[in-house]
Amino acid sequence: MGIIARNFKENIYSTFVVTCAYVWVCLIKALGESHAREHFRFAVDCRALFEPALPITYFGNCVLSCFNSATKSDLVGEDGIAGAAEVIRNGIQGMKDDDGLLKRAANYFASIQSAGSERICTVAGSPHLKVYDTDFGWGKPKKSEVVSIRDARTISFAERGDGQVGVGVEVGLALKESEMDVFASIFADTIKFLS
Template structure:
């Protein structure tokens, strides 16, 4: 699907098996480099985001320098005083993962650079608290170089395929995103996979498809 802005939208899937295989390889690479098991939480979100982020940076062929991944966080459960359980609105903040592009596209970029940066950014957001994190977010966003920032707009936790307005479960869900953004949503089969949506220029989307699918061949069950 091509957007009015001239970018092409693509959707790709990581199965539960894909995610587990990547996680096992990340753990092995981390242990080999650091001589100990990972000291970070390798969640499904962190693994999926890390793999996709590395593919995006490779597609954009970004030169040496910092690259950033902005992560949107649902903060309704983190307000003080807390909002009522019946609150229907949203309350979004976020955090930013940073690392060097050369580290991301290296042989162990998913494990050593991407997963680590994402896990540390999320951990820092939770430890700082919602309000303190929000104070730091906007100044940092404005200081980052345009074209080196990617943005995650949703999370598999939202489970869009479980929404039923009386017509049954949806057959397909697409999240509207803009250039250099990605969406992560729980797959329709409901067995642990993640659907990844990206919006890039047409030739970049086609290159991403090749990298995303081909890269999975490097991750086999150990």
């Protein structure tokens, strides 16, 4: 696990990558279903990935799903979080390759179908969406929840809601009470182990 800490400090892994890897591995362990492979999917803003890049003011659909896979045994092993972080980071880097973006777009549905009945964990949201800066006239929200994560394979992800910019993120899960108890225990025990 020292590899993750060192690489995070050296900016090799982003907050997004480390947080997603940590939660993904804890979730896999908590749910305990037997799948040979696990899959992880999240949306990527692709405007900057085109050559030339689309302007930040571009108004249209330029979001693509980044679909990543790993064997369950690699993810629940001793270096599972480091392995998950590497899988997610490599997926992001693959989208920056010269033809990676277009290949992923062309093969997206085939990659989803290849997962079959195996578990696909999905991320809803991003700290970059700045949900806590939204004001529709009655003030900024005190708490934001993504209700579509009612599925046990979806993680919500947002910036920290207490106004401290750049320090921490919010992660949400919707699990059965027994699953949440197991997840919380694994999450806390792993944090203690890493400290």
